[in-house]
Amino acid sequence: MNEVVNASAELTSQLSDRFAAIHPSLPGGHEAWVRVLRKNAMAKVERLGMPTTRHEAWKYTDVRKYLDRLIADATDTGAAPVSTDDLAAFAFDGVDCHRIVVVNGEVSPSLSTLETIPAGLRIESVARLLIEEPDLLEPYLHDLHLSGAFAELNNAMMSDGVYLNIPDGMVVKKPIHLLFLTTEGGSSASYIRNLIVAGEYSQATVIEHFGSIGDSSAFINTATDIDLHAGGQLEHYKLQQSGLKEVNIGSIRAHQHRDSYYHSHSVAFGAALSRRDIHVEMNGEGGECSLNGLYLVGGRQHVDHHTRIDHVRPNCRSRESYKGVIGGRARAVFNGKVVVHTGADQTDSAQSNANLLLSDKAEIDTKPDLEIHADDVKCAHGATVGQLDMNQLFYLRSRGLSEVEARNVLMFAFADEVLAAIKVPEVRKYLERLAFEKLPHGAGLEGLLG
Amino acid sequence: MLEIRDLHVSVAGKEILKGINLDVKAGEVHAIMGPNGSGKSTLSNIIAGRDGYEITQGSVTYKGADLLEMSPEERAWEGVFLAFQYPVEIPGVNNTYLLKAGVNAKRKHLGQGELDAMEFMQLVKDKAKLVELDQSFLSRSVNEGFSGGEKKRNEIFQMAVLEPSLALLDETDSGLDIDALRIVAGGVNKLRSPERAVVLVTHYQRLLDYIEPDVVHVLAGGRILKSGDKALALELEERGYDWVLEEAAA
Numbered sequence: 168m169n170e171v172v173n174a175s176a177e178l179t180s181q182l183s184d185r186f187a188a189i190h191p192s193l194p195g196g197h198e199a200w201v202r203v204l205r206k207n208a209m210a211k212v213e214r215l216g217m218p219t220t221r222h223e224a225w226k227y228t229d230v231r232k233y234l235d236r237l238i239a240d241a242t243d244t245g246a247a248p249v250s251t252d253d254l255a256a257f258a259f260d261g262v263d264c265h266r267i268v269v270v271n272g273e274v275s276p277s278l279s280t281l282e283t284i285p286a287g288l289r290i291e292s293v294a295r296l297l298i299e300e301p302d303l304l305e306p307y308l309h310d311l312h313l314s315g316a317f318a319e320l321n322n323a324m325m326s327d328g329v330y331l332n333i334p335d336g337m338v339v340k341k342p343i344h345l346l347f348l349t350t351e352g353g354s355s356a357s358y359i360r361n362l363i364v365a366g367e368y369s370q371a372t373v374i375e376h377f378g379s380i381g382d383s384s385a386f387i388n389t390a391t392d393i394d395l396h397a398g399g400q401l402e403h404y405k406l407q408q409s410g411l412k413e414v415n416i417g418s419i420r421a422h423q424h425r426d427s428y429y430h431s432h433s434v435a436f437g438a439a440l441s442r443r444d445i446h447v448e449m450n451g452e453g454g455e456c457s458l459n460g461l462y463l464v465g466g467r468q469h470v471d472h473h474t475r476i477d478h479v480r481p482n483c484r485s486r487e488s489y490k491g492v493i494g495g496r497a498r499a500v501f502n503g504k505v506v507v508h509t510g511a512d513q514t515d516s517a518q519s520n521a522n523l524l525l526s527d528k529a530e531i532d533t534k535p536d537l538e539i540h541a542d543d544v545k546c547a548h549g550a551t552v553g554q555l556d557m558n559q560l561f562y563l564r565s566r567g568l569s570e571v572e573a574r575n576v577l578m579f580a581f582a583d584e585v586l587a588a589i590k591v592p593e594v595r596k597y598l599e600r601l602a603f604e605k606l607p608h609g610a611g612l613e614g615l616l617g
Numbered sequence: 618m619l620e621i622r623d624l625h626v627s628v629a630g631k632e633i634l635k636g637i638n639l640d641v642k643a644g645e646v647h648a649i650m651g652p653n654g655s656g657k658s659t660l661s662n663i664i665a666g667r668d669g670y671e672i673t674q675g676s677v678t679y680k681g682a683d684l685l686e687m688s689p690e691e692r693a694w695e696g697v698f699l700a701f702q703y704p705v706e707i708p709g710v711n712n713t714y715l716l717k718a719g720v721n722a723k724r725k726h727l728g729q730g731e732l733d734a735m736e737f738m739q740l741v742k743d744k745a746k747l748v749e750l751d752q753s754f755l756s757r758s759v760n761e762g763f764s765g766g767e768k769k770r771n772e773i774f775q776m777a778v779l780e781p782s783l784a785l786l787d788e789t790d791s792g793l794d795i796d797a798l799r800i801v802a803g804g805v806n807k808l809r810s811p812e813r814a815v816v817l818v819t820h821y822q823r824l825l826d827y828i829e830p831d832v833v834h835v836l837a838g839g840r841i842l843k844s845g846d847k848a849l850a851l852e853l854e855e856r857g858y859d860w861v862l863e864e865a866a867a
Contacts, residue, residue: 557668562705562759565665566775567693567719576718580709580758 175216175231181238183213186323193326195297204308208322215316224315227500227532228442228471233414236386237320239355246271246352249380251278257346257378262593264344264374265290271349271385272326272357287334290343293360294327304330307362307392315444318418321390325360328389331373335366335396342372342591347389349413351381359417361391365427368398372591375403377437379410389417393429397451400428402590408601409438411466418444425451425480432589433460433489434598435470436605442471449476449483460489461585463605464497465525471500478511478544487518490585492578494525494607504536507544514544522552523581525607575606618643618814619664619684619783624675626656626663633659635839636675641783644811648825648850649818651836652858657818658702660836661787664816665699666692679783693719694726696782700772700789707759712771713741715759716778723779744777748804766797773804784808785816790824802827822854835861 186209195201217234218225249270267290268278274292281290296304308322329345347359363373375391387409395401401421409415415438421429435441447456462470476485491499501520522531535548555577563573582602589595619641626634633656641647651657663670664677666689677684684692707715720740721731732740745752748770760768769789776784789801805815805828817824825833825847833849834841837858842865843849853861 556705558705559707561667561689562701562707563710563715564689565667565693565699565701566715566779567690567722568715569690569722570688572718572722573690576710576714577707580707583709 175219178234178238179213179216182217182320183209185238190323193324194294195301198297198301200305200309201297201301205323208319211319212316212323215319217316224473224502227498228440228469230414230416230440233386233440236355236384236414246350247381249275249278249348249350253348253380254278254346257348257376259342259344259591259593259597262342262591264342265339266344266346267329269327269329269345269347269359271353272359274327274329285337285339287337288339289330289332291330292327293325293330293362296330304362307364307394315418317388317416318390318444321358321360321388321418324356324358324388325390326358328360328362331361331363333363333365333369333371333399335369337366337369337371339369339371342374342594344374344376347375347377347387349379349383349385349387349410351383353383353385355384356386356388359387359389361389363391363393363401363403365393365395365399365401367396369396370400372402373404374406374594376406376408377415378408379413379437382412383410384412385410386414387416389415391417391419393419393421395421395423395427395429397424398426399424401430403429403431404589404594405431405433405443406594406598407433407435407437407441407443409441411437411439411468413438415441417442418446421445421447421456423447423449423451423454423456426453427451428454429456430590431456431458432585433458433472434586435460435462435464435472436601438468438470440469440471442473445472445474447474447476447485448479449485450479452480452482454480454483456483456485457588458485458487458489459585459588461582462489462491462493462499463582463602464491464499465494465605465607466497467495468497469499470497473500473502473504475504475506476516478505478507478514478516478541481510481512481514483511484515485517488585488588489520490582491520491522491531492525492582493522493529493531496526496528498530499532501531501533501550502536503534503548504538505546505548507537507539507541507546509540511541512543514541514546516544516546518548520550521581522550523578524552524554525578571607578606579603618680619816620676620678622676622678624663624677625673626659627671627673628659628669632673633670633839634663637836637839637841639834639841641814641816643782643814645831646809646815646817646828648830648833649816649836650820650822650833650850650853653820655837656839657836658787661699661702661785661816661818664692664783664785665689665697690722691726693779694723698776698779698781698784700769700776700784700786702787702789702791704760704763704768704772706761706763708761710759712757712759713755716741716775719775719779741778744774747777747807748774749800750774765792766794769793769801770797770804773801777804777808780808782812783814783816785818787818788820789817790819790821798824799827822850825850837862837865840865
């Protein structure tokens with residue numbers, strides 16, 4: 168165990184050296200408060216150390232073998248430029264989006280389509296704002312509640328990302344598509360920071376979409392902070408189809424004011440290792456949130472979701488449903504915490520996590536976690552782990568479906584219950600197609616979509 | 618069409634079928650009747666190819682081929698259909714999708730072209746009318762949230778669409794009210810033809826008021842104890858099963 172600690176300490180100190188070398192050149196370096204923010208964050212990383220399986224929150228997720236990528240030389244080693252043709256694979260056919268593309272951790276204005284955004288809506292590069300309008304970001308970056316070494320590291324090293332400000336009362340009709348691409352030969356680590364400020368009674372759909380071009384083995388670290396004002400409604404999708412050698416670790420923190428609706432969907436298909444920490448604070452009365460998730464993994468993939476919902480104020484409702492299909496030697500982790508604070512009466516909370524294991528070597532570690540400090544509440548939770556239902560399988564085969572097809576149909580039906588909650592039909596279709604491709608012999612099943 | 622010879626089947630070491638002999642010819646309707654626990658459902662499941670049974674002796678030949686060597690889907694492609702006693706709910710799988718996949722897999726196996734979407738929808742709509750199934754059922758998940766009677770009607774609807782050569786109905790009549798029974802029987806009678814055979818597995822005689830059988834068998838204790846014409850069914854209705862058991866024991 169001491170070896171583990173020493174290795175972690177060694178790596179943390181290498182990270183500090185790296186930070187010392189590059190931070191003056193990071194965006195916002197000319198601003199005193201940005202420099203202080205970054206240095207304080209790095210100091211916290213040093214104090215916390217990078218996670219090992221000895222940290223309770225990282226017990227089942229071992230990141231050690233990937234951490235070297237954080238200290239590798241981060242300069243581009245001749246990544247091929249991304250063209251608009253490359254984007255076709257990541258487009259949702261049939262729906263027009265406001266699109267902003269971030270390549271290897273930097274916003275690409277030429278690939279983004281922001282000409283037609285409604286007056287008053289701001290979709291901006293965080294790097295540009297740190298350089299040109301740092302005052303705009305200051306209240307939000309200081310007010311972070313993100314926690315943990317990766318989030319702090321993101322604070323220290325953030326290079327770019329997207330700032331989104333939806334004015335009070337605005338209904339943004341087109342989905343806002345934030346496409347984060349990594350490319351073969353791109354930097355080995357990228358730190359993406361997003362900020363979403365949704366005004367009172369505003370409505371928007373924001374899609375955070377991670378994909379790779381070529382054989383990338385990037386370590387992607389992302390953090391998204393959401394401030395959802397009274398009566399605001401936000402549909403927030405996180406679609407992770409990272410390359411199979413990549414690591415994608417990030418956190419999402421949503422701060423909800425009264426009567427606001429936050430709907431989060433986390434879909435994880437790719438990456439060698441991925442993790443999302445999603446933390447929703449229901450800080451105003453009458454709020455509602457739903458957290459939906461789907462992970463489909465195989466081979467030796469590892470996927471981890473840690474969610475936390477804080478019911479701080481009374482009369483809020485939360486719903487959470489995560490489902491996973493785990494094959495090969497893949498491993499999935501789900502940890503869903505719900506905290507009902509003192510005085511948060513009339514809380515209505517329900518959580519479920521259902522898993523389908525496709526092989527003897529596949530593994531799921533699931534833990535629902537309820538903490539209730541109020542009396543008058545309704546809370547439910549449950550987790551299931553199972554295999555395909557033999558009666559259903561026989562029924563389908565007796566109607567003429569081959570065994571492979573019958574298995575795929577059942578797996579797809581299981582997964583699609585989560586995708587059915589996605590409100591943009593074109594996005595749902597896109598994900599269903601990806602899900603087919605992930606299933607063993609899944610091609611030719613598209614008839615299900617009809 | 619179907620020849621069963623000296624079939625012995627065990628489940629978890631316990632012998633359930635103890636030497637079944639049965640001949641079903643094209644164009645015939647057979648009724649297999651018997652008390653609960655007699656092995657009726659085991660026989661249906663064996664013919665349809667469900668796992669979990671050990672066949673210790675005997676043979677089942679269908680259209681001249683060894684049925685026991687075939688997978689459940691191969692049996693379906695060759696025209697075997699089982700209407701389940703307890704139809705399974707499959708959330709998320711569309712009823713129409715299931716039928717389309719089933720019909721086209723069979724057509725492919727038989728070297729016929731797949732039906733296009735228009736042809737298929739027409740077929741499905743016609744058959745839905747036949748069993749008085751509301752068209753809204755077509756777009757619902759397989760059996761999910763269906764009442765008991767709706768599930769049984771859905772089985773007969775699937776049978777009508779798949780047009781099997783050999784249809785096995787496993788207690789399709791149980792739990793049906795008189796209207797549903799009439800509809801189910803109507804669906805079966807419309808399927809009757811000189812090329813097809815039907816095996817009705819049932820506990821009660823009342824289905825046979827609507828579907829007239831050519832042969833009636835009494836299955837009890839894993840053996841066929843008696844066979845006869847439709848008069849046997851009426852006698853069973855009147856006198857129960859005990860006299861057959863006593864006769865066999867004598």
